[in-house]
Amino acid sequence: MTDQGEFFQRDREWHPPAFTPDYKTSVARSPRNALISLENTQSEITGPTFGHNAFGTHDNDLLLNYAQAGESPIGERIILHGRVLDENCRPVPNTLVEIWQANAGGRYRHKKDTYLAPIDPNFGGCGRTLTDENGYYFFRTVKPGAYPWRNLVNNWRPAHIHVSVFGTAFAQRLITQCYFEGDPLVDKCPIVKTIPSQEGRDSLGAALDMNASVPLDSLAYKFDIVLRGRRSTLFENRMEGN
Numbered sequence: 001m002t003d004q005g006e007f008f009q010r011d012r013e014w015h016p017p018a019f020t021p022d023y024k025t026s027v028a029r030s031p032r033n034a035l036i037s038l039e040n041t042q043s044e045i046t047g048p049t050f051g052h053n054a055f056g057t058h059d060n061d062l063l064l065n066y067a068q069a070g071e072s073p074i075g076e077r078i079i080l081h082g083r084v085l086d087e088n089c090r091p092v093p094n095t096l097v098e099i100w101q102a103n104a105g106g107r108y109r110h111k112k113d114t115y116l117a118p119i120d121p122n123f124g125g126c127g128r129t130l131t132d133e134n135g136y137y138f139f140r141t142v143k144p145g146a147y148p149w150r151n152l153v154n155n156w157r158p159a160h161i162h163v164s165v166f167g168t169a170f171a172q173r174l175i176t177q178c179y180f181e182g183d184p185l186v187d188k189c190p191i192v193k194t195i196p197s198q199e200g201r202d203s204l205g206a207a208l209d210m211n212a213s214v215p216l217d218s219l220a221y222k223f224d225i226v227l228r229g230r231r232s233t234l235f236e237n238r239m240e241g242n
Contacts, residue, residue, distance in 0.1 A: 016194035062141035066124030073123035075104025075142030087229030091135030106145030158185035
């Protein structure tokens with residue numbers, strides 16, 4: 001079956017190198033020895049699976065899932081939506097998509113975030129959902145604010161949302177960030193600039209989608225996510241699979 005083969009190897013020319021000194025913390029985190037390529041094990045190409053019964057009513061609605069009754073978060077209301085696909089352009093259905101982000105002022109609800117922007121009492125900053133049969137997902141939230149960070153003297157992170165997608169197996173899992181179309185801070189961010197190609201950097205942009213926006217309520221941004229694809233399982237020793 002085509003959904004049981006190993007996953008394609010990562011394209012090392014597409015992903016950023018581990019050692020990028022302008023992104024200061026990569027210096028300590030990067031490996032000192034050459035990477036080793038290993039074949040996928042059975043446990044890496046199967047599972048995990050998630051069911052709809054594990055989700056709350058407002059898990060994908062960050063406007064409601066932390067707010068007090070009758071209240072709502074401060075900030076620009078947006079919809080983030082798109083499809084999860086693999087490298088073969090096939091939808092990835094029933095997969096867990098999780099997001100977390102700063103509030104509209106650029107501050108996370110985390111005890112180690114000491115940025116001077118205030119905490120929003122009605123915004124928790126995280127959500128989750130399952131893709132449907134077509135790989136589609138959506139969230140309601142507020143657009144996060146930019147914030148300064150201790151990299152060089154005056155570096156700012158552009159507005160962004162962190163995204164985790166589990167895929168159909170552990171070897172397919174992706175953790176990434178999405179940015180917003182037209183943000184001038186994106187091209188100045190040392191983290192974004194670690195990506196070798198402009199095409200790769202552009203793939204992290206969520207495009208303004210007026211067709212999906214809700215008049216007098218929310219703007220929408222479309223962000224499609226591509227996970228590693230599978231090779232076809234060998235069939236009668238034919239490398240092209242079945």
